[in-house]
Amino acid sequence: KQEVTQIPAALSVPEGENLVLNCSFTDSAIYNLQWFRQDPGKGLTSLLLIQSSQREQTSGRLNASLDKSSGRSTLYIAASQPGDSATYLCAVKLPSGTYKYIFGTGTRLKVLA
Amino acid sequence: DVKVTQSSRYLVKRTGEKVFLECVQDMDHENMFWYRQDPGLGLRLIYFSYDVKMKEKGDIPEGYSVSREKKERFSLILESASTNQTSMYLCASSTSPEKLFFGSGTQLSVL
Numbered sequence: 001k002q003e004v005t006q007i008p009a010a011l012s013v014p015e016g017e018n019l020v021l022n023c024s025f026t027d028s029a030i031y032n033l034q035w036f037r038q039d040p041g042k043g044l045t046s047l048l049l050i051q052s053s054q055r056e057q058t059s060g061r062l063n064a065s066l067d068k069s070s071g072r073s074t075l076y077i078a079a080s081q082p083g084d085s086a087t088y089l090c091a092v093k094l095p096s097g098t099y100k101y102i103f104g105t106g107t108r109l110k111v112l113a
Numbered sequence: 114d115v116k117v118t119q120s121s122r123y124l125v126k127r128t129g130e131k132v133f134l135e136c137v138q139d140m141d142h143e144n145m146f147w148y149r150q151d152p153g154l155g156l157r158l159i160y161f162s163y164d165v166k167m168k169e170k171g172d173i174p175e176g177y178s179v180s181r182e183k184k185e186r187f188s189l190i191l192e193s194a195s196t197n198q199t200s201m202y203l204c205a206s207s208t209s210p211e212k213l214f215f216g217s218g219t220q221l222s223v224l
Contacts, residue, residue, distance in 0.1 A: 034213060043119075043203055043215040089156075093211055099144060099163065101213060105155040 002027045004092055006104035013080055014112050021075040021107050023090035028068040031093040035064050035075050038087045038106070047088075048075070080111045115140045119204050119216035126223050132191040134219050136204030145187035146205040146213075147171075147179065156203065162187055194223045 005024045013019050023033070032051050036044040048057045048064040050073065056065040063076040077084060089106040120135040138145065147159040148171075158171030160179040168179050176198060180188045187206075191198055204216040 032211060036213075036215075041201075041218070041220065043117075043217040044205075044213075046212060046214060049212045091156075091213070099146075099161045099169070100158070103156040105153070 002030075002092060002094060002102045004090060004102045004104040006088075006090060006107050008107060009105070010108040010110075012110045012112060015080060015082060017080050017111075018076070018078050019080055019109075021077070021088050021109070023073040023075070023104055025071045025073075025092050025102070028071055029095050030068065031095050033064075033066055033073050033090060033092050034101075035062075035073075036089045036091065038089060040087075044089065080109075082111050082113045085110050115142075115206070115214040117204055117206055117214050117216040119202075119219050121219050122217065124219060124221045126191075126194050126221065128195060128223060130191075130194045130223075132194050132221070132223075134189040134191075134202055134204075134221070136187045136189070136216055137185050138187075138206040138214070139185065140206070140208070140214075141184065142206035142208040142214075143184075144207045144211075145181065146207070147177075147187065147189045148203045148205065149173070149200040150203055150218075151200050159189065196223050199223045 003026045034049045035047045050066045061078040066073045087106040087108045091101045091103045094100040117138045145162045148156045162168045162181045178190045202219045205213045207213045
């Protein structure tokens with residue numbers, strides 16, 4: 001059974017720091033992995049999607065990597081800003097033919113001014 | 114940009130009421146989903162629809178039903194609301210390559 005874990009559950013960093021958020025999954029048979037941002041009381045906003053055949057994706061100050069063999073993905077945020085404060089969730093999609101997405105419980109990030 | 118719209122941001126209902134949560138997407142996506150999100154439990158799938166009038170149960174369908182009469186609209190129905198259905202409800206849609214797009218959520222309180 002696929003399980004997705006995000007550690008730590010919460011993280012505080014000073015503004016300007018580069019940081020890495022972690023996502024681990026137990027079964028390497030995934031279709032894709034997606035990173036989301038969620039602001040308090042709001043829905044999820046898609047940040048990056050990595051297909052199973054890809055190693056990384058970049059968007060602005062964000063870079064996501066995927067290592068299926070070790071069951072890990074990282075989200076790298078460069079030069080963090082207070083506006084980056086939010087909860088970051090990862091989700092893996094199970095192999096093609098199913099509709100299942102398995103979500104982690106997220107890392108709550110606070111960037112201090 | 115894809116837009117997934119949930120009709121209400123906040124709802125307060127009484128125990129035993131029938132509750133309708135509406136979701137509309139504007140990008141002709143085949144797949145639509147209803148999740149609920151609770152602290153410490155993460156997102157859990159309630160129902161999924163892959164086409165008009167087609168639906169499949171997710172992980173926690175008990176106490177819920179859904180309706181998809183048109184491709185763009187997916188409704189979640191709480192037949193008889195109970196206090197343990199107080200939660201954040203999130204609608205999502207997707208198409209190839211199966212990227213998920215979420216609405217802004219409905220915070221439902223059942224008193």
